[in-house]
Amino acid sequence: MSEQNKDYSSDSIKVLKGLEAVRKRPGMYIGSTSKTGLHHLVWEILDNSIDEVMAGYAQHVKVTITKENEIVVQDDGRGIPVGINQDTGRPAVELVFTQLHAGGKFDSDSYKVSGGLHGVGASVVNALSLYVDVVIEREGKKFHMLFSDGGTAQTELAIIGESNKTGTTVRFKPDPEIFKETVTFDYTTIRNKVKQLAYLNKGLKISLNDERINKSVDFHFPN
Numbered sequence: 033m034s035e036q037n038k039d040y041s042s043d044s045i046k047v048l049k050g051l052e053a054v055r056k057r058p059g060m061y062i063g064s065t066s067k068t069g070l071h072h073l074v075w076e077i078l079d080n081s082i083d084e085v086m087a088g089y090a091q092h093v094k095v096t097i098t099k100e101n102e103i104v105v106q107d108d109g110r111g112i113p114v115g116i117n118q119d120t121g122r123p124a125v126e127l128v129f130t131q132l133h134a135g136g137k138f139d140s141d142s143y144k145v146s147g148g149l150h151g152v153g154a155s156v157v158n159a160l161s162l163y164v165d166v167v168i169e170r171e172g173k174k175f176h177m178l179f180s181d182g183g184t185a186q187t188e189l190a191i192i193g194e195s196n197k198t199g200t201t202v203r204f205k206p207d208p209e210i211f212k213e214t215v216t217f218d219y220t221t222i223r224n225k226v227k228q229l230a231y232l233n234k235g236l237k238i239s240l241n242d243e244r245i246n247k248s249v250d251f252h253f254p255n
């Protein structure tokens with residue numbers, strides 16, 4: 033087997049091991065697999081967009097709860113990078129969703145309760161979701177990747193269109209095999225978090241649209 037192939041296969045095994053570890057002991061990454069743990073998935077994805085807001089590149093974040101109990105988070109930031117990473121030969125966005133970044137300090141069996149994984153939790157959400165669908169707009173193009181089956185990339189990064197905007201859209205549906213108590217998102221829980229994020233990040237325009245009850249709310253606390 034050539035050097036390149038050996039690296040690729042050992043890399044893909046490492047990826048699967050990482051996400052498998054999350055599925056084996058989800059509580060270590062999201063605290064629990066109860067309703068509280070279910071909502072941590074939303075906070076992990078939302079954290080990434082808020083990082084882009086704090087970096088000054090995004091002004092709007094939109095959260096949608098769909099009729100199928102998916103969560104969609106959209107921002108108008110720079111868009112997750114799509115370039116090929118030299119070490120792995122994989123697109124940066126693929127690594128964001130498949131590499132278990134050692135975020136923060138973890139004890140052997142506890143979850144860092146202060147706020148979550150600080151924007152490195154996308155791979156955890158991916159591991160614990162039925163699917164994660166990603167659309168990135170940057171460099172005048174629209175890029176797409178789909179992950180499922182324990183977080184495995186189902187597609188190569190693909191250009192699916194053109195775009196005169198920039199931003200990132202992530203859609204995910206939690207895995208009922210992991211979240212046995214409930215996979216139903218709670219409007220009030222998410223609304224309160226979205227309001228708090230708007231308050232803490234003055235100037236951020238953040239909206240929540242619950243398609244199940246046809247209810248939308250916008251938050252914006254001026255600077």
Ligand SMILES: Cc1cc(C)cc(-c2cc(NC(=O)[C@H]3COCCO3)[nH]n2)c1
Nearest residue numbers: 080081084105109110111112154200202
């Ligand atoms: C909803 C969601 C989910 C995830 C995992 C990342 C993001 C995200 C990531 C970014 N921005 C970036 O990654 C920056 C990081 O710096 C280089 C240019 O792109 N904006 N939004 C948004």
